[in-house]
Amino acid sequence: MLGVDFEPDRQVSLAAPLGSDLAFANRFEYTPCMVDIRKSWDKIAEPYRKRYEISTDVVHYGPLCPGEDKLHILGDINGKTVIDLGCGGGQNAIALSRMGAEVTAVDFSHEQIRLAENLASEHNAAIDFITGEISDLSRLPKAGFDIAISSCAIAYVPDIKSMFTEVYRILKPGGKFILSDMNPLQYIMDEIDGGVEFNHKYPYDPILLKWRWEFDELQRAPGFQHYVRSISCYHNALTAAGFAVSKILEPKSTPDTPHIGFSREILEEYKYIAEHIPITFIMTCRRP
Ligand SMILES: C[S@@+](CC[C@H](N)C(=O)[O-])C[C@H]1O[C@@H](n2cnc3c(N)ncnc32)[C@H](O)[C@@H]1O
Numbered sequence: 414m415l416g417v418d419f420e421p422d423r424q425v426s427l428a429a430p431l432g433s434d435l436a437f438a439n440r441f442e443y444t445p446c447m448v449d450i451r452k453s454w455d456k457i458a459e460p461y462r463k464r465y466e467i468s469t470d471v472v473h474y475g476p477l478c479p480g481e482d483k484l485h486i487l488g489d490i491n492g493k494t495v496i497d498l499g500c501g502g503g504q505n506a507i508a509l510s511r512m513g514a515e516v517t518a519v520d521f522s523h524e525q526i527r528l529a530e531n532l533a534s535e536h537n538a539a540i541d542f543i544t545g546e547i548s549d550l551s552r553l554p555k556a557g558f559d560i561a562i563s564s565c566a567i568a569y570v571p572d573i574k575s576m577f578t579e580v581y582r583i584l585k586p587g588g589k590f591i592l593s594d595m596n597p598l599q600y601i602m603d604e605i606d607g608g609v610e611f612n613h614k615y616p617y618d619p620i621l622l623k624w625r626w627e628f629d630e631l632q633r634a635p636g637f638q639h640y641v642r643s644i645s646c647y648h649n650a651l652t653a654a655g656f657a658v659s660k661i662l663e664p665k666s667t668p669d670t671p672h673i674g675f676s677r678e679i680l681e682e683y684k685y686i687a688e689h690i691p692i693t694f695i696m697t698c699r700r701p
Contacts, residue, residue, distance in 0.1 A: 658698050
């Protein structure tokens with residue numbers, strides 16, 4: 414399914430050790446070069462926004478996951494300084510701004526930032542958007558933020574050690590970091606005939622997956638890659654960076670979520686998996 418025409422911009426050695434099982438059946442294929450996913454995000458930004466219909470009313474944490482209106486993780490953020498890391502089309506940044514926060518939002522895709530700026534201006538939301546790499550926040554001052562949030566972006570980041578160290582540096586003492594993404598468990602199983610087969614190994618070590626994202630609007634599906642990491646891998650990297658992990662949440666999957674379109678797609682294709690495991694996990698951390 415995945416070809417060799419990934420348009421790799423650079424050949425680099427892999428940042429993390431790969432698991433021993435590199436044969437990802439039909440779904441995934443390993444190639445030893447990195448895909449420039451920043452360019453791929455530029456290409457899919459517009460159709461992604463249309464297809465996934467993410468709410469700007471309520472802060473979301475991931476597909477099939479209850480939003481902030483149900484989970485109350487952030488609490489009262491009126492007047493707080495909040496940074497959204499890997500902000501995509503700006504939906505969470507806008508929802509945070511509606512809650513009264515002073516919001517900065519970072520993403521390395523120019524196109525995502527352009528769309529986010531447009532959407533924020535449609536909503537009269539004053540947000541400071543920055544085009545940049547979230548594992549290098551050196552242009553931001555230390556201890557400048559009360560809260561950092563990153564939803565569904567961490568799997569794309571090769572160097573989580575740098576990112577967590579940077580997030581720690583830009584947070585005020587006592588500041589919160591809320592990290593969420595999709596549950597690694599879903600990657601070890603395939604849904605077949607309304608049941609599951611366990612065809613892939615657990616990510617004991619981070620696994621790099623390469624794939625394509627198809628959109629009707631795009632003639633050629635851009636190549637992507639992301640890391641599948643265990644929750645313990647994230648936990649241990651966060652504590653190594655100095656964070657205290659307060660809670661790990663694995664909410665029961667629900668269609669009642671602000672992450673609308675992606676949730677619908679998962680339910681159509683992976684109903685059994687979604688019914689049996691939490692699709693999104695959330696980690697809440699505190700900078701001592
Ligand atoms: C799945 S989208 C999530 C967007 C948003 N947080 C949300 O939940 O709707 C992932 C975003 O992370 C951004 N991203 C991925 N890796 C990044 C990196 N290393 N630095 C900055 N942005 C990154 C992509 O450009 C993309 O906009």
